[in-house]
Each structure stands twice: as C-alpha cells, then as structure tokens.
Amino acid sequence: MQEFAADRLVRVDNRQLSRISVVAQCLDNQWVTRDLLEHMVTRRLSYAEVERRRRQDARAEYLRSILNAQQVIVNRAYFFNNPVVYQDFRAPGPQREAFRALLDESVLVPFLLREGSPADEPRFTVDAAGWSAWRTLLGDLDTIRCLRLSWDDAENEQSTQRLMFEEFHRFLLQLRGFNLDALRRDLGLEAESIPTLRQKLREVTLWAADTDRADREGFYRQFLVEPGSDPAQGRFRSAPLVAELKHLVDLRYNTTVPDAVERFALIPTDSLRRTALQERPPVRARKPTEEGGPRAELTRLVELLRTLRPQAFDLALSPLRIDLTGLDLHHVRQARDTDEWRGYLLALESLLDDPTDFVARGQVVYDRYIALARRLAELVGERRQGQMRIWEPVVRVTIEVLGASASLIYDGDPRLEIVGDVATEVAARGAEAVLRFAVVGRDQRRAENELATGIDVMRVRLERAREDWRELVARLQEGGFPLTGGDVGRDSEPNIDRPREET
Template identity: 90%
Template sequence: MGRPSTVDSGEEKMVQETSGPGGLVRVDNRALSRISVVAQCLDNQWVTRDLLEHMVSRRLSYAEVERRRRQDARAEYLRSILNAEQVIVNRAYFFNNPVVYQDFAVRGPQRDAVRALLDESVLVPFLLREGSPADEPRFTVDRVGWDAWRSLLGDLDHIRCLRLSWDDAENEECTQRLMFEEFHRFLLQVRGFNLDALRRDLGLDGESIPVLRERLREVTLWAADTDRADREGFYRQFLVEPGSDPAQGRFRSAPLVAELKQLIDLRYNTTVPDAVERFALIPTDSLRRTALQERPPVRAARPAEEGAPRADLEQLVELLRTLRPQAFDLALSPLRIDLTGLELAHVRQARDTDEWRRYLAALESLLDDPTDFVARGQLVYDRYLALAGRLAEIVGERRRSRMRIWQPVVRITIEVLGASASVIYDGDPRLEVIGDVATEVASRGTDAVLRFAVVGRDQRRAENELATGIDVMRVRLERAREDWRELVARLREGGFPVVDGDVERDSEPNIDRPREGE
C-alpha cells in the first residue's frame, strides 16, 4: 500500500511551515527533527506490566492505583524529553493528562519550562482533525487542565503544531488510511500470529497457547464483523466489565485480559509514529514492538538512504567480531541520580547544556553508521553519563542526597521473530539467548533488529532510573533460522558465557523504529 503524498521519506527534507491564526505555525512531518518520538506513557490507558497484573488479579480500577500510575507516567515523560530531540504529544494529553498539565497549571518555573519547550519545538502538539490547539474539544475534558491549557496558549507568541496534512480532505484520508485502517488491519491479522513467539513476548508459559489461540481467533472474528473496530470498542468487547467506561479501567476476570490489553495498546500507540515516520518511545516494563510481528514487505531491500540503516549477515558477522567481553570501557564510579524528585525545569536546563548536545550528536552518529558499533556506542555511553552527571549538578546536592546509586551498563540486543540475543556488559559480560526463530520464517528471509541501550544494572529499578536505548539498524537474514544460529555461534565464539532459557526479554525504555512502508 502506498502512502499518501504528505509523507516524504527521502533524505532531502524541506522544513515547511505556514502561519495560522493566533500564532499557530502549521508543520507536517518534514519539519520534524530526526529523533522525534511519540511517548506511549502519556496514553491514558498505559500502565506498566507489573501494575497491570496487580490490577487484574486484585480487581482494582485505575482510580485505586492512580498515585502509582501517575508516578510511572511522570518518570517516563521526563525521560522522553531528556532522551529525545523532540516529543510529539497528542493535543488532548496537554489538558486531559495531569502528568502534563501539572507543570503549567500554576505560574512558576515549571510553567516557564513548558513555554520554553513549546517555543523551541521540543514539545510538538499533534492535531488529529482540529484546526487549532485552542479548538473546543468534542469529548469530555478535565476542566482544570483545559483552563490551564487555554491560559498557556494565551501567553504564547506562537506554537508549532503537527498534522498529517493541513488540507482537511487530505488529512481525513491520511488519518483513515494510516491510523484507523492500520489499527483495524492489525486486529484482522492477529489470528495468524506465531503463538510461541507471542507467548514469550507476553511472558506466558507453553500451556497458555491453546487459550491464546482461541482469544486471538475471537479478536479477528469480532474485527471482521464490527463496523467500528477501534480501541474503545475492543476494550468493551474483551477487556472491561460489561457496562463500564473503559477510561475507568475496571477489567473483567477472563483469560489473558492483561496480555490482550498490552498487545492492543502497543499497536494503538504506534499508529501515530508510523504515520509521521518517526520513533515510538516504548516505556519501561512495557511490551516490546517485536510483539507486533511486523514482517517486511516481500521485495528488494530499500536503498540505505531511503530508510533505516540496513546490513546483511556478513556485515553483521563482521560487526560482531568487534564485540568481546572487554569491548566497552564502563564507568567505575556510579552516579547518585535517578528520576525521583526530578522536575521539568531540571530536564529543560539539562537540554540546554553542551553535554546534552554532545549526547544527541553521539546518538545520531551511531544511527549514521551502526557498523562502527563499538566506537560510536562507547561515545553514546560516555556522553550519556556526562549528561547524567550534569543533571545531577542541576538537581543539586540537597535533592541528590535522597537519590539512589545508578550503575550504568551497556546492553546490545538482536531480535528476530521468535528469538532474542542480548550481550550485557556490566562487569560480568554474558550472552542471554531466548527462543529460536519462528517456523514460518525459518527458511525464508526476514529482518532482525539491532538495539543499543545504556541502562541501570538493576532491572528491578528500571522505572526510576536513567536509561536510553534505540533501534540502530535492521539486518537482513536470507534464511532466517540458519543465519540466526550462525550469529549466536559467532557470539559464543567471542568468549561470552551463555545464559540459555526462557527468561524475560529486556524491558527498559527504548526508542523503537517505525516499520518500513509497503
């Protein structure tokens, strides 16, 4: 399926801006920065996997876990602004999500920080069909947030807002095709998912496969038979108590409710970044994008300049030769810094430092040439630590004394349908291998994704720690299972102790690449 003409995926991107009423500056995806993200944490249905399991097992609603939900979302929101160049935010979240509007509900340094971030296009409101960020919503609003938003807009000289197209007819076509129809298409396809790979992603045991198969069949039949196969309808049909409002989060006692919610929420929250061809920022302790089982189109690979950096097996093998237990020089002195007690003004100050600019340049350099993995990955690591140190100074000694020790490590992950291999550098380098390539792609060509991350040593504290991770390249495997086993063998030969078994995949926050267009 070709994309509407508003999407320009070439290297030559001309920033196009047009003026509108009330200081509105209209932009499309060509004006976005390279590392622009859509943060899933601001979705009003997002909860961590751990908290969701607690809610379902204890029959708790969102209101009953609101404090924890808000803390988790707040940490992820601040982390997204620190780690990415630009954060695209659905307009409704500015006034319906207290995690966002708490910063500008009252005048002070936090409100000043929001104004600066909007002025600098760090925060970019996304308009679905609205013509202006001040348009009266057609849905229920949080009056405190709406009043604060209107007041904030009145203080701004200008505001850059993003739409798929500023021509109303074309925007409607883009919205239908690139968002609503893509979500519907996903629901129609889940029946054909590889169940063994999916149950690993969902953290299920092998005995769950028959129930998982039946639930996915029910989803596909419902999607084929309903006129409005949207997320709210899905929630009412499969997840929440009959007659309850999905926004309340009163989930029913039924098999795999939590798992279906994670899967559907993930696809829902990747439609916007896919539509504008930027990154989805998947929060910590959330389902990885690989669970969507997105298969590349059956065609020749796109030239490198037209999409994500790509490599074949031989290039990846050559890259892996550089990976050895002593490949990365890790910090010996851990920092006392975490996300607890951070405020938006702190993050805004950190972004205005040389350390932040150098970190971003290192991240872009790694994306430019992932085959120079060790040298450029080391640069990302060093500069992210320098940024963390500067952030600790900004927070100040008084606040820092209440923070925990952060011990940063490097994790390199290669994932393909059904399997994952992670090389962890934490003073005790090792290789963790999960699963095997799914049968349906075993003898065919498919893509593997290579991810680089700087994370904390203690994964149990990941939601409160600094971390940055990004998908840096795709690797073409022509005969997937044979090529995969060769890759793992090369890593074993590199001298890494191997941990095999059905362990959990990494769950740190990550900037996930959009799928490639068809």
C-alpha cells in the first residue's frame, strides 16, 4: 500500500466550492427517519436492532445526494466509519472506480474539522475495515481536494468554535423563545401537547445555560437516551417528546456545517424540515415617521425572500426523490454525465436566483428532474417513469395581525385571500404583524395547515393595528389581485401529494 503524500492534498475553502454543494444529513450516525424512530421508541429498540433498515434508508439518501447536487461535502470520519460510504471502495470493481472518479472530480469533498490531512490518524474509535480501505484508496489517488473552514490552524479553531459549536449552543439557548404553535405543527403534535412542549424546551434552555459544554452528546445523555447508556447505541427513553426533541436537535446539528461554509443542507425524506428551526430576520418596528407604510414593508418582504435560499432549497428538493433501490454508485455517476442532469441543475440554479418566483421556476426544476429520472431508468435498463407524478406547487405570502390574515396566493392564477378583520376593541392599539412564506403541493388542506410548512420571514410592528391593516388590504386590492374568501375548487385537483383516484 502506497502512503499518502502531503503534496497530493489540494486545500480548498468555501470560495472554491460549487454553488450547489450540500451536506447530506443521512450520513450522520444518529440519523433515523421519523417513522422508524417512532417504531424504535415504541418497541424499545436500539440502533443495532434496526440496523438493516437504517442502512438501507441512508444508502438511498446518500445516492440521492450525489444525484441531486453538484458536490457533496462529507465529514472525513464518514468515509471510513460509515459502511454506507466505504462499501463502494472497499473492494476492486466498478463501484471503487466510480468512487475514485467522484473524488477526482470533486463531487465528493472530504471536510476536515481540525485535521491537516485526510490521512491523519483519528483520535476516536474507527471501523478497522473502513480505515484500512480509506488508507489504501488515498494511496492510489493522484490528488484529493479537502475542505476546511480555514487552513490557518488558529483561524480554523476560532471559526469552528464560532460558526459550529457556539451556533449549536446558541440554538439550545433560544429554544425557550420558539413559537410553540408553529413548532408543534412542524413536529406533528396536537395542540394539547403545547404545555409539555413548553416545559421541555424550558428544561433544555436551562440545562444549556448551566452546562459548560452543551454539545449534542451531552444533550442526548440528559434528555434522550436511557441513563448510563452510550448515545451511539440509540437506546431511547419512553418519555414524552423524546423523538420530537431528537429530530429538532439533530436538524440543527446537521445544518451547522453547511451554514458555516455557506452552502446547503440536504435533509432526507421523512425527516424534520428546516422550517422547524424558525430562522428569520429580527423584528422590525416601523416608526411613525417612516415613510412607505405597508407597501414599503411588502417591498422589504420581497428583498428578504431573496435571502431565503437555504429554505427554498429545502422546499424545492424535498419532493425530488426517486426509488434508487438496486442502483449502484456507477449508475448515479453515469446519470450526472447527461444533458438531463445538466438541465436539472440549471433549473435549480435559476430557482435559487429568485425564490420568489417559486411556482414557475420550481415546476421547471421538477419537470427536469422527472426527465433525469427517466434517463436514469434507461441507463439501468428499468422502467421507473411511474415513480413521480406532476407537482403543482402553491406559494403563499401571508400577513397575519391579531387573527386577521391576508394571503397572496401564486399558483398560476394569482389571487388575494382575506380572512377576518382586526377587532374594534384593539383597533387603536399597536400590534405585531407576522409575514410568512410557504410552498406546498396543491391539495385539499386548509390554509392554516399549509402555513404550518412555511417560514416566518419577518415581524413588523404596526402602531395602529386596524388602520394599518385596512391600508394594507386596500393596497393589495389596488394591485389587481382577484379577491377570494377561502380555498377554491381547483385546490382539490390531483397532484403528487394526492394522485387522482382510479375509477
């Protein structure tokens, strides 16, 4: 086995990354689907007892990440400690050649936390088979591009602490201030669970404030796993909200690296969506002397939506999933070298250029992904065209004030929906208006449920609630949007979420 030479390492930072670079949550050794975790907690099962299912799920999502993105940033440890990854290069053959090519082409980019080289001896327990295979592979490479936050050790340590560890700690400290009703909807909880949710978030916040090292392992020990057990075993307590807290904290943990390098988190299917993190700009208070009124605030909303690329990316890619069962890595690499894949990528870049045009641009992304799926089916000699149906996204931009709401609905036929009015008894009071952005598949769900998948974009202080509210409604009507009083008939048309019933 040839040793890895230092001159083969190409050092890169986030400026050299491709635009559509992702960190795949599925490679996290704690990741498990929402459905499987519920089964584990109910049946008191550990990770070892559901390992086959976990590995199948992770493998499908790993291949999906390589198909759906330009680059996949992978924590160095996963290359040799996760068999989902090292199974491709452990033995000679077409999979090893494909894996080596993906490293050569910088499709797979090792992320180094503090290491100076991908060959550095780990300071933690390793999978012996994976480590041996990784060292052999490194010896065969001419070069390998690796990513760090900084290649200056002192600066890298500061950036790691500030952008990853401190951000995760700050998230735990902020949980107590989350909007509980929005969070319980994201978590799939009933309204009756709010008191318990409030208490649990308070306990987490207090623990994080009193703990010198409030990391994920400590959180697992304190709130999730059986006392005295190793978090890596996945023996979870049968206690209220264990599964929900795990999903929420795992989501933030797995978004720290993509946020630090200013790229995207690829969140797996059947996992908590990024909207649950309640990321939003700070509240803006409109001063009485400030000109522009609601019209100016809507302009600011559009500007803010342009900054929502991580959320738009997650919303766009969540339905982009095809059955990859039985496919190998070399099939996915072949698919990447097609006009269909390049067309899909261009459409995704266009959507990220302007998330506010989600309906039109999102549909192009989806259509081109269907074409890519068909091309992949041709490559593997199977017919998979029936795996996906037409997607009809609906965008809602909603302003809520004291129970009244106004929604601009974009689904190919833009319209305005008004629900309620600001009550007379609070008409002259100041109030907070919440602006939300949501993208959903068109179906029969009511507006309030659609908004559960949305993002709180901005909060604006209105000094005279009723007067400002009516001015806002008047401005929207002047914009020429037809006014409706609620959901319309075409919201029940078939779509990917609810296909047409056979007759």
